[in-house]
Amino acid sequence: MKRVGTVVRVAQGLAIARTDDEDHPRMGETVVDESLDEVGRVVDVFGPVSRPYVAVSGDADPALLLGQTLYAR
Numbered sequence: 001m002k003r004v005g006t007v008v009r010v011a012q013g014l015a016i017a018r019t020d021d022e023d024h025p026r027m028g029e030t031v032v033d034e035s036l037d038e039v040g041r042v043v044d045v046f047g048p049v050s051r052p053y054v055a056v057s058g059d060a061d062p063a064l065l066l067g068q069t070l071y072a073r
Contacts, residue, residue: 004070015062025072
């Protein structure tokens with residue numbers, strides 16, 4: 001499992017996580033929370049190359065993920 005980053009905001013129904021470095025998950029990868037519950041999939045990677053943002057889409061309310069650390073499977 002690889003750390004994706006921390007959810008810093010919600011935009012247009014997506015959880016936006018800030019990565020720790022340029023190593024980010026690929027589009028379509030499954031994303032889980034700290035308890036290994038699936039929260040969604042990566043739908044976009046954007047922002048600066050050195051530390052991009054990752055947009056995660058899922059069935060759960062993304063506002064509940066604010067401040068949580070997410071991981072890619």
